[in-house]
Amino acid sequence: DVKVTQSSRYLVKRTGEKVFLECVQDMDHENMFWYRQDPGLGLRLIYFSYDVKMKEKGDIPEGYSVSREKKERFSLILESASTNQTSMYLCASSPYSGSSYEQYFGPGTRLTVT
Amino acid sequence: DAKTTQPNSMESNEEEPVHLPCNHSTISGTDYIHWYRQLPSQGPEYVIHGLTSNVNNRMASLAIAEDRKSSTLILHRATLRDAAVYYCILRAAGAGNMLTFGGGTRLMVKP
Numbered sequence: 082d083v084k085v086t087q088s089s090r091y092l093v094k095r096t097g098e099k100v101f102l103e104c105v106q107d108m109d110h111e112n113m114f115w116y117r118q119d120p121g122l123g124l125r126l127i128y129f130s131y132d133v134k135m136k137e138k139g140d141i142p143e144g145y146s147v148s149r150e151k152k153e154r155f156s157l158i159l160e161s162a163s164t165n166q167t168s169m170y171l172c173a174s175s176p177y178s179g180s181s182y183e184q185y186f187g188p189g190t191r192l193t194v195t
Numbered sequence: 196d197a198k199t200t201q202p203n204s205m206e207s208n209e210e211e212p213v214h215l216p217c218n219h220s221t222i223s224g225t226d227y228i229h230w231y232r233q234l235p236s237q238g239p240e241y242v243i244h245g246l247t248s249n250v251n252n253r254m255a256s257l258a259i260a261e262d263r264k265s266s267t268l269i270l271h272r273a274t275l276r277d278a279a280v281y282y283c284i285l286r287a288a289g290a291g292n293m294l295t296f297g298g299g300t301r302l303m304v305k306p
Contacts, residue, residue: 085238114293124239124296139293171238183229184294186238 084108085187087172093193100159102190104172111177113155114184115139115147118169130155131177162194199283204301207273215268215300217283222263227286229294230257230268232279239282239296242268278304 088103106113114129116139126139128147136147144166148156155174159166169191173184200218207213219228230242243250243257245266250257256269270277282299 116296123298126293126295129293173238183241183244184231184239186240189236189238 085172085174085185087170087187087190089190090188091191091193093195094159094162095195096163098159098162098194100162100192100194102157102159102170102172102192104155104157104174104187105153106155106174106185107153108174108176108185109152110174110185111152112175112184113149114173114175115145115155115157116171116173117141118171118189124171127157162192164194166192167194168192199285199297201281201283201297201300203298204303206303206305207270209275209304209306210272213270213273213277213302213304215270215281215283215302216265217267218265219283219285220264222285223287225287228257228259228263228266229284229286230255231282231284231294231296232277233282233299234276234279242281244286273302273304275304275306278302 085106094100112131115127116124118124125141127145128139130136130149133152146158169189171189172187175182175184229244231239232242233239243255245257258267280299280301282296284294
């Protein structure tokens, strides 16, 4: 089975802290994604990566950066956490396939910024 | 991006079939129709996808209208574990591998 793991299920950080959210997948997938999920707003794409050291902005990249030094690992970085970044963060991966594919999601990290 | 419209919520009785509708009147010829679901406290999981023909897998069936402007996800016998939010998503060809999630339909299953 494909497995996508996230470093923490729950995280509490203070305003201004630098926060790292880690995601690891074990299926040699080329593509990895970071979303945030908020009530009433659904899932929104923050960043995605289609290869090592490659990244593309999603719909809401402001306040975030990412790092992909190894194929299996995709990190989301909050340079200076703010309270409006309190959210559920979901990581996903998918194989590269030109026409049809599926994304595999991790269990999510619920981040609270106080 | 082409958009989808789904009812906010639906109710079903356990062990009965469930038909979850999705309208996508602005779908283009190369858009794939994907369905994902999200169980409580979990990340979304893939359910099924299709382009033009109806599709079946172990989880569900996907019925696509002939004009492709709507589709229906069919759960043949709902169980309590099927209670989730179901998302209908269009994935454009050439859009990379991004998915744009809408609001989805919250399915409640009554015993």
